[in-house]
Amino acid sequence: MPKIFMNNKEITVDTNATILDAARSTGIHIPTLCYYEGKAPIGACRVCLVELEGARTLVAACSTPVAEGMKVHTNNKRVREARRTVVELLLSEHEGSCQYCTRSNDCELKAIASHLGIEDIHYKGEKPEKRIDESTPALVRDSGKCIKCRRCVTVCREVQGVGALFPQKRGYKTMIGPAFAMDLDSVACVQCGQCAAICPVGAIQEKNDIDKVWAALEDKTKHVVVQTAPAIRAALGECFGYPPGTLVTGKMVTALRRLGFHAVFDTNFAADLTIMEEGTELLMRLKKALVEKAPVALPMFTSCSPGWIKFAEYYYPEFLPNLSTCKSPQQMFGAVAKTFYASKKGLKAEDMIVVSVMPCTAKKFEAQRPEMNSSGVQDVDYVLTTRELGFMIQSAGIDFKSLEDGEMDSPLGLSTGAADIFANTGGVMVAALRTVYEIVTGKEFPAEDLRLAPVEGLKGIKEASLKITGTAPEWNFLENVEVRIAVAHGLENAGKLLESLKEGKVLYHFVEIMTCPGGCIGGGGQPRHTDDSVRLARSKAIYQEDAGKKLRKSHKNPQVQALYDEFLKAPLGEKSHHLLHTRYRERSKI
Amino acid sequence: MNTPEAKTQDPKNPSKNCGCQATEEDMIRSLDAVIDGFAKTDGALIPILQTAQNLLGYLPASVLKHISVRLKLPYSEVTGVVSFYSFFSTVPRGKHVIRVCLGTACYVRGGKEVLEAFKKNLKINVGETTADRMFSLEVGRCFGACGLAPVAMVNDDVHQRVKSAKIRDLISQYQHEGEDVKEAR
Numbered sequence: 001m002p003k004i005f006m007n008n009k010e011i012t013v014d015t016n017a018t019i020l021d022a023a024r025s026t027g028i029h030i031p032t033l034c035y036y037e038g039k040a041p042i043g044a045c046r047v048c049l050v051e052l053e054g055a056r057t058l059v060a061a062c063s064t065p066v067a068e069g070m071k072v073h074t075n076n077k078r079v080r081e082a083r084r085t086v087v088e089l090l091l092s093e094h095e096g097s098c099q100y101c102t103r104s105n106d107c108e109l110k111a112i113a114s115h116l117g118i119e120d121i122h123y124k125g126e127k128p129e130k131r132i133d134e135s136t137p138a139l140v141r142d143s144g145k146c147i148k149c150r151r152c153v154t155v156c157r158e159v160q161g162v163g164a165l166f167p168q169k170r171g172y173k174t175m176i177g178p179a180f181a182m183d184l185d186s187v188a189c190v191q192c193g194q195c196a197a198i199c200p201v202g203a204i205q206e207k208n209d210i211d212k213v214w215a216a217l218e219d220k221t222k223h224v225v226v227q228t229a230p231a232i233r234a235a236l237g238e239c240f241g242y243p244p245g246t247l248v249t250g251k252m253v254t255a256l257r258r259l260g261f262h263a264v265f266d267t268n269f270a271a272d273l274t275i276m277e278e279g280t281e282l283l284m285r286l287k288k289a290l291v292e293k294a295p296v297a298l299p300m301f302t303s304c305s306p307g308w309i310k311f312a313e314y315y316y317p318e319f320l321p322n323l324s325t326c327k328s329p330q331q332m333f334g335a336v337a338k339t340f341y342a343s344k345k346g347l348k349a350e351d352m353i354v355v356s357v358m359p360c361t362a363k364k365f366e367a368q369r370p371e372m373n374s375s376g377v378q379d380v381d382y383v384l385t386t387r388e389l390g391f392m393i394q395s396a397g398i399d400f401k402s403l404e405d406g407e408m409d410s411p412l413g414l415s416t417g418a419a420d421i422f423a424n425t426g427g428v429m430v431a432a433l434r435t436v437y438e439i440v441t442g443k444e445f446p447a448e449d450l451r452l453a454p455v456e457g458l459k460g461i462k463e464a465s466l467k468i469t470g471t472a473p474e475w476n477f478l479e480n481v482e483v484r485i486a487v488a489h490g491l492e493n494a495g496k497l498l499e500s501l502k503e504g505k506v507l508y509h510f511v512e513i514m515t516c517p518g519g520c521i522g523g524g525g526q527p528r529h530t531d532d533s534v535r536l537a538r539s540k541a542i543y544q545e546d547a548g549k550k551l552r553k554s555h556k557n558p559q560v561q562a563l564y565d566e567f568l569k570a571p572l573g574e575k576s577h578h579l580l581h582t583r584y585r586e587r588s589k590i
Numbered sequence: 591m592n593t594p595e596a597k598t599q600d601p602k603n604p605s606k607n608c609g610c611q612a613t614e615e616d617m618i619r620s621l622d623a624v625i626d627g628f629a630k631t632d633g634a635l636i637p638i639l640q641t642a643q644n645l646l647g648y649l650p651a652s653v654l655k656h657i658s659v660r661l662k663l664p665y666s667e668v669t670g671v672v673s674f675y676s677f678f679s680t681v682p683r684g685k686h687v688i689r690v691c692l693g694t695a696c697y698v699r700g701g702k703e704v705l706e707a708f709k710k711n712l713k714i715n716v717g718e719t720t721a722d723r724m725f726s727l728e729v730g731r732c733f734g735a736c737g738l739a740p741v742a743m744v745n746d747d748v749h750q751r752v753k754s755a756k757i758r759d760l761i762s763q764y765q766h767e768g769e770d771v772k773e774a775r
Contacts, residue, residue, distance in 0.1 A: 168669060170674045
């Protein structure tokens with residue numbers, strides 16, 4: 001391990017470290033705008049310049065590997081002046097609208113300019129073309145604010161395997177965007193919003209639905225209900241200064257009630273419902289394959305993550321029959337709220353407004369899919385990201401930290417621990433196994449604390465297998481069957497897994513795929529900035545929420561049982577088919 | 591894109607304004623053979639784009655999409671590379687492509703005046719093609735012949751120390767020998 005001198009202090013660093021890594025390991029902060037954790041350095045922003053003794057010029061810390069005896073200075077006059085020049089040049093082109101930009105509180109460019117003590121911009125000149133792309137339901141791009149750091153290019157291509165964004169043209173005319181700088185809706189973008197989550201400035205953001213929700217809350221003719229996804233409770237606190245991984249379920253409920261929602265419900269309820277439908281669907285597919293020996297699409301893939309659905313529709317249409325036909329919990333909730341719940345309240349579907357709070361931008365797209373109208377009207381009206389809800393609570397003047405804990409309303413607010421873990425990569429898989437195993441064997445899922453370590457954590461593709469023994473007579477065909485499962489998160493990983501399946505290298509019965517790294521806790525709509533340490537903290541909080549529940553298996557949810565008794569009758573029944581299941585369509589990749 | 595002013599054609603309907611679908615299909619067949627030859631080579635995109643442009647004279651969106659699918663590269667990346675290099679064009683060009691160098695040496699030795707003279711004589715702007723499809727006018731950034739500045743290229747011919755007053759002669763040379771020049775290429 002090489003020894004280097006960092007600001008005259010000798011330190012020992014990893015052989016493969018860059019100067020940036022080395023500085024961070026010793027508590028020295030070097031500013032950067034383009035650095036992306038875990039990926040090859042981009043080296044576009046030039047803000048991380050440091051002085052390296054013996055080098056002719058300053059070097060970029062992010063892309064310079066350490067070497068024995070190297071002497072680095074991260075904070076001297078030459079470095080400070082160079083960084084200041086770089087940031088001034090960025091600012092001279094940045095059409096920031098900084099006084100009222102929604103990123104002005106957490107803009108990384110603004111923060112760095114302030115740390116460098118920039119008080120004036122010495123470079124005056126033209127600003128690049130300002131073009132606003134609002135073509136998709138999920139995202140808004142503003143080329144005037146873009147600083148061409150290319151983080152979005154990296155995440156889209158290398159983390160999500162999509163590559164919708166790339167620098168177009170050259171030099172001053174460079175625009176980061178789809179082919180020929182077209183709008184996003186004309187290319188195969190899955191609208192996951194990872195670009196919006198890592199943009200250092202306000203150039204890519206979710207499409208704001210806040211005003212529509214305010215208007216709904218003030219509309220006296222409507223009954224307005226809200227659902228919150230499992231991943232919100234472990235991240236919303238970050239909007240109010242809590243450390244990542246702080247559970248704020250109770251305060252969130254109170255805040256939502258104070259905002260004026262008539263009923264505060266839980267997407268988790270629908271997650272339990274999803275397990276009932278999806279678990280049954282898996283068993284039906286296995287039965288068809290093993291007993292009837294009929295052709296059936298296996299492995300079955302989970303279908304909760306709308307970015308993944310769109311990814312499959314664009315890039316892997318041959319696997320569409322393998323997707324579970326179950327709608328996502330968000331859409332199941334909308335359909336049940338506007339039928340079952342509406343009729344209980346003596347309301348018509350059109351008298352209701354369903355608002356979702358999601359860690360996700362693709363959910364905004366999903367809610368507008370033409371298939372999602374099972375109640376006769378659009379099942380979910382508006383989707384807010386975690387960040388948007390944080391903003392609404394702040395702008396309503398609610399002091400979040402001082403709120404007392406509240407309880408979700410009945411009946412669509414009750415959920416089990418199995419629903420909580422939907423937020424984590426591997427969670428839907430384990431939630432499904434907790435129920436399926438018990439249906440088939442009558443015994444509890446045989447894993448310590450009902451968790452399955454091999455499918456937890458941030459490894460991109462995870463596998464496990466489970467031998468089923470002691471089956472009930474009805475499920476005899478599964479006796480001694482080794483059920484093979486896999487879990488992938490991040491669409492680049494999903495793509496790798498699908499390629500292995502295509503080549504016949506692997507064989508699974510059931511596969512969980514989540515669009516975003518870490519699953520929903522790392523979604524494109526979560527508070528910024530999400531890195532692996534934040535993902536792990538949120539994920540831990542989610543497992544804690546699960547462990548704290550009396551009920552931890554979806555089929556034990558009494559309100560879900562009541563929904564079947566009173567309304568749906570049985571999983572995969574006629575009503576379920578109509579309200580809770582959907583279909584997919586192939587989309588042209590380019 | 592050859593110049594900032596160049597208009598890309600409608601990417602959703604590449605064949606709408608060229609009427610050369612048959613040629614394009616033949617071309618794609620020839621192009622596929624080239625792509626196969628590069629099957630295991632990294633960095634094959636640029637040589638493949640050059641081949642495609644030589645075959646058709648320009649790079650229509652349909653061809654770029656085809657290359658993107660065959661090379662398994664995002665379409666955005668293919669168009670990003672095409673729009674980065676001024677030698678690639680996404681619009682049909684005239685029989686003769688004139689490139690006036692505006693690199694530093696040519697610029698200080700009168701490249702700008704040469705460009706103006708071409709514009710005036712051809713009655714077109716940079717990035718445009720004459721109505722008779724004979725000439726396209728483009729700007730280049732250094733052809734590596736700075737000692738000969740100002741330089742203009744017509745197709746593959748380099749013309750050195752070009753004078754604005756002689757532009758009319760230069761143009762008519764290609765206008766009248768047009769067929770021969772084309773065969774020579």
